[in-house]
Amino acid sequence: MHPLKKAENTEKTELVWRICHLLAKFNLSLKNIEKSYLYFDRARETLSRIASDIEEESLRQSYLDDGEKRELLSDMKILVKTASYEAMAVA
Numbered sequence: 001m002h003p004l005k006k007a008e009n010t011e012k013t014e015l016v017w018r019i020c021h022l023l024a025k026f027n028l029s030l031k032n033i034e035k036s037y038l039y040f041d042r043a044r045e046t047l048s049r050i051a052s053d054i055e056e057e058s059l060r061q062s063y064l065d066d067g068e069k070r071e072l073l074s075d076m077k078i079l080v081k082t083a084s085y086e087a088m089a090v091a
Contacts, residue, residue: 017046021072028075033083040076047072 024039047069054060063069 013046013050017043
């Protein structure tokens with residue numbers, strides 16, 4: 001069974017977003033923009049769900065301000081730049 005499916009089936013959401021992030025980075029390195037976007041979006045969506053379960057605002061902000069989560073945002077920006085570059089190259 002694929003590790004992502006296994007993590008989803010066990011409700012290990014921390015593991016799910018990390019696996020999605022790694023798969024997104026891997027696909028981005030292969031210039032597979034669409035697949036990379038799907039995995040980045042899934043990671044973002046999973047993090048959003050986790051954060052929404054944290055009731056106290058300061059704790060939620062602290063959770064989201066973690067280095068790994070900031071890396072996800074930074075990598076998503078790279079995806080946008082890459083996708084823009086690829087679109088301009090095709091045009």
